[in-house]
Amino acid sequence: MDSTQTPVPCGAPWPHRAVWATAGELVIDGVAMAALARRYGTPVYVMAERDVRDRCRAYRSALPGAEIAYAGKAFLCREMVRWIEEEGLWLDLASSGELAVARTAGFPPERVLVHGNAKTPRDLAAALDLGVGRIVVDSIGEINRIAAGASRARPQRVMLRVTPGVTTRTHPAVATGGEDQKFGLSISSGAALEAVRRVLDHPELVLTGLHCHIGSQLGEVRPYLIALRRLVALLAEIRDRHGRVLDELNLGGGHGVATRPGGAALDVTRLGPRLTATLRAACAACDLPVPRLFVEPGRAIAAAAGVTLYRVVAIKARPGGGAYVAVDGGMSDNPRPALYGAHHEVALVGRRSEAPLRTMTIAGRHCEAGDLLAADVALPADVRPGDLLAFAGTGAYNHAMASNYNLVARPPVVAVRAGTARLIVRAETEADLLARDMAPAGVAVRQGRTVEPVGHPGKG
Numbered sequence: 001m002d003s004t005q006t007p008v009p010c011g012a013p014w015p016h017r018a019v020w021a022t023a024g025e026l027v028i029d030g031v032a033m034a035a036l037a038r039r040y041g042t043p044v045y046v047m048a049e050r051d052v053r054d055r056c057r058a059y060r061s062a063l064p065g066a067e068i069a070y071a072g073k074a075f076l077c078r079e080m081v082r083w084i085e086e087e088g089l090w091l092d093l094a095s096s097g098e099l100a101v102a103r104t105a106g107f108p109p110e111r112v113l114v115h116g117n118a119k120t121p122r123d124l125a126a127a128l129d130l131g132v133g134r135i136v137v138d139s140i141g142e143i144n145r146i147a148a149g150a151s152r153a154r155p156q157r158v159m160l161r162v163t164p165g166v167t168t169r170t171h172p173a174v175a176t177g178g179e180d181q182k183f184g185l186s187i188s189s190g191a192a193l194e195a196v197r198r199v200l201d202h203p204e205l206v207l208t209g210l211h212c213h214i215g216s217q218l219g220e221v222r223p224y225l226i227a228l229r230r231l232v233a234l235l236a237e238i239r240d241r242h243g244r245v246l247d248e249l250n251l252g253g254g255h256g257v258a259t260r261p262g263g264a265a266l267d268v269t270r271l272g273p274r275l276t277a278t279l280r281a282a283c284a285a286c287d288l289p290v291p292r293l294f295v296e297p298g299r300a301i302a303a304a305a306g307v308t309l310y311r312v313v314a315i316k317a318r319p320g321g322g323a324y325v326a327v328d329g330g331m332s333d334n335p336r337p338a339l340y341g342a343h344h345e346v347a348l349v350g351r352r353s354e355a356p357l358r359t360m361t362i363a364g365r366h367c368e369a370g371d372l373l374a375a376d377v378a379l380p381a382d383v384r385p386g387d388l389l390a391f392a393g394t395g396a397y398n399h400a401m402a403s404n405y406n407l408v409a410r411p412p413v414v415a416v417r418a419g420t421a422r423l424i425v426r427a428e429t430e431a432d433l434l435a436r437d438m439a440p441a442g443v444a445v446r447q448g449r450t451v452e453p454v455g456h457p458g459k460g
């Protein structure tokens with residue numbers, strides 16, 4: 001990768017403090033990736049702590065006075081919660097499981113927002129028991145259920161998620177601003193206003209504001225400004241009909257990140273001032289006080305802070321030229337390429353190669369022909385089994401979306417900071433996988449082989 005003798009910054013989409021060092025080594029915030037892979041095994045997710053913190057700070061300084069709620073669905077574990085807490089952000093959570101992580105990490109519940117288009121009774125009970133700061137109402141039927149779990153003495157603050165009818169240029173699977181979709185309540189159909197009326201009827205609920213989330217991996221500022229103006233117009237309509245001035249406006253997340261060197265990103269230094277100015281102007285035009293603005297970035301905080309390391313297992317020539325390079329992970333640790341055609345930069349790390357570049361496709365290990373982690377990437381022609389590959393931009397929606405397909409155990413997460421590596425989520429083990437299987441382990445004994453008993457609660 002690197003033919004110089006001095007470290008060269010990798011640049012986006014690699015973490016801020018990632019450099020190519022001598023001998024093809026990738027060093028992230030002072031930690032060499034080849035040594036880290038030897039110590040923790042592969043695949044392994046690496047999270048650069050100071051990268052996460054830098055991005056939290058960038059949001060806070062580009063949006064002074066606004067609340068930044070990190071969308072925990074992008075990547076969540078107790079250590080990440082601690083970083084988010086220390087950086088003064090809120091948390092946007094979407095299940096009782098995510099709430100359990102925040103609760104057990106000691107995150108202040110008043111800085112938690114709860115989302116979900118199908119919040120289960122367990123999700124709502126967890127949110128209400130914890131005393132979260134806001135529950136974001138996503139359907140009319142949910143209003144009574146939230147009210148039933150709250151009380152006049154301890155009313156629950158809620159926001160209302162609306163669909164502003166904004167179309168965005170992104171993958172259809174992550175476009176959420178248009179009318180026909182599963183999230184939120186339509187402004188144009190009148191459903192949003194009807195929900196406002198019903199929430200206001202409940203003395204157990206306090207309606208603090210409106211919310212929208214128009215999509216993910218968006219590159220343009222404009223759709224946010226359109227959505228913002230539509231939400232301010234709705235705030236004015238609520239005031240006119242109900243005499244209530246709501247004082248919060250949440251524009252969700254979705255801020256795009258660069259996935260290739262020099263690629264486009266929706267930088268918060270560009271977005272922040274435009275949002276603030278447009279909000280002021282729109283409110284002035286409707287004679288409304290300026291509400292407290294919330295944004296909920298997930299990917300923009302976590303994606304570029306993360307790298308995944310894989311070991312090459314097999315190489316196969318392709319009929320039309322090029323090769324398949326099969327690695328020891330795949331769609332179970334990163335389903336995004338198969339789901340959305342997501343792109344990740346890939347590099348050979350840990351050794352320097354002078355071989356010419358060749359087009360290769362990185363294949364995962366799973367029993368799906370579509371389990372391809374990266375198509376047509378340029379790698380040295382002498383890539384061989386045992387080599388280490390690094391994937392950039394895997395900090396968001398990788399660990400969070402991982403599965404056990406083929407009963408492959410999920411990889412660990414290692415945090416790096418100023419020359420130190422620390423295990424923050426341990427690797428799953430085969431014992432973890434077997435622990436949920438309730439049938440007695442013993443069939444193989446009858447076939448003359450022994451089976452190690454696996455102890456778990458509920459089994460003798």
Ligand SMILES: Cc1ncc(COP(=O)(O)O)c(C=O)c1O
Nearest residue numbers: 071213216253254296297298299
């Ligand atoms: C309500 C809400 N807020 C925030 C986010 C975070 O989006 P992103 O990670 O693209 O910033 C999502 C993503 O699905 C979401 O649904």
